Amino acid sequence: MSDELGITPACFTKLVQDLRIHTTLTDSRFIQLEQKVGFLLQALRHSDGVRKVVEAIMTSKLYGIYVHQPRPDEPTSGIITRNPKLQPYFGHCIGALDGTHVPWKARAGDDRRFxxxxxxxxxxxxAVCSFELLFLHLHAGSEGSAHxxxxxxxxxxKGFxxxxxxxxxxxxxxxTMSENIMVPYRGVRYHLREWIAGARSSSRETLPxxxxxxxxxxxxxxxxxxxxIFGVVQRKFSILTGSAPEYSYKIQAMIPLLCAFLHNYVHINDPINSSTGKARAARMTLEAKRARLEIIYKRIEEALQNPGVAVDEEVDDPPEDQAEGLSMEATRNEISDRMWIDYLKYKEGPRRRQQVLDHLDELLLAFDHEGPLLR
Structure with a gap:
């Protein structure tokens, strides 16, 4: 203990006792105070302590077990199948992707790039995520100036x-629209903030x-x-929004990946948020969680049976085109045509007078389901 923590066992025990008496530090649900103090002393004693922990997790098979893309035969998310306004149109959609900016400590001469x-x-x-609020893939370390x-x-x-x-x-x-990425129509009202602004100013601007x-x-x-999911993780890990840490480029790039891994790990294994008493995975059905755990257990078993082989994402080669030869743009047009026909039928129905209020409620729910975003 003296070599690792720089303190004798007797002194360590007394330090923990004094911290219990004179501070508000206590055991948490899963970590005892002795462990917390031990982690702190180890990081303080060894300047590369944080680096070792980050590298140990990110280079292990554990990361690939919890952060990986769905299998080709994985069923459509219940978030889509349970919603009649989404299920007929987005049955092959497996998630969403976007970029977010994380503070970076650049070397002299690199300021312009970052x-x-x-x-x-x-x-x-x-980052790529599922509709159950789980990360599926991340690529970090790119310059902040990059599009x-x-x-x-x-x-x-790099293999995505x-x-x-x-x-x-x-x-x-x-x-850019591609065979596996569907984007919205350009030059047309899109962001939910625009829809809500219209809804609050005039009901005529609420409906498409x-x-x-x-x-x-x-x-x-x-x-x-x-x-x-960006907002959830940024609220949970302030290192993603505060001052850039004094680490090497390699470790700085690993930190967002580590936060994503920890988010997935907690989201799956500890579904109840101890601070709020509410379910973390409120939108993750029991069936979806069971399916996800089955994949995790299988990947753990594969890792144990093949200790020298990394657990890689199991994905097919990039497809040449969409089913039936349709390009993604043609697929989008076909979806929007069917969606518009169904919508016009709905407008002509008996619930027309209540439609504006229902639509506004739906917008607010989609926009602020997890609280304000921090992006």
Whole structure:
């Protein structure tokens, strides 16, 4: 103990006792005070203590067990199948992707590369998440000055792939339409903030007027999950929003990945938030959690049977095109056509007078389900 913590066992015991008496420090639900103090002393004694912990987790098989893309045959998320306004149109959608900026400590001469359009130094972190609020893939360490589309290209070079021949992710207008990424119509009202502003100013601006507006609204409501997961993780780990840490580029890039791993780990294994008493995975059905745990158990078993082999993401080769030869743009147009026809039928129904109020409630629920975003 003296070598690791710089303190004798007897002195360590007394320190813990004094901390219990003279401070508000106590045991938490899963970690005893002795462990907390031990972690602190080890990090203080060894300047590379944090680096060792980060590298140990990020280079282990544990990360790949909890942060990985869905299998090609994984069923559609219950978030879509249980919603009649989404299920008929987004059955092959497996999640959403976006970039977020995390503070970065740059070396002399690198300021220009890492300075983003908002004026501060950052790394542009590319992230993909499921509709159950779980991270599926991350690519960190890109320059803050890089455009989201550039970062996506780098992520693909590093091995990011879409699993399955007809699966796709939702992206915002910062990305280019591709065979596996569906973006909204450009030049058409899109962001939920725009819809809510219209709803509060005039009920006539609450409802979509064209098929492109309707598609963009449904797209934004579904894609909003990636903005929500950024907000959740940023509130949980202040290192993602505070001053940039004094670490090497390698460790700085690993920190967002580690936070994503910890988020997934807690989200799956500790579903009740001890501070609020509410379920963390309120939108993750029991069936979805069981399916996710089955995958995790299988990957753990594979890791134990093959200790020398890393657990890689199991994805197919990039598909050449969408099913039935449709391009993603044609797929989007076909979806928006069907969506608009169904919407017009709904407008002509007996609930027309209540439609505006229902629509506003739906917008507010989608926009602020987990509280204000911190992006």
């Amino acid at each position: 300075r983003n359009r908002k004026g501060f130094l950052s790394q542009n972190v590319f 989201d589309q550039e970062v996506l290209a780098w992520a693909i070079e 792939q879409i699993p399955g021949p007809v699966k796709y992710y939702l992206g915002d207008a910062g990305y 007027f064209t098929k492109q507006e309707l598609f963009n609204l449904r797209h934004a409501q579904l894609r909003n999950v990636v903005e929500r």
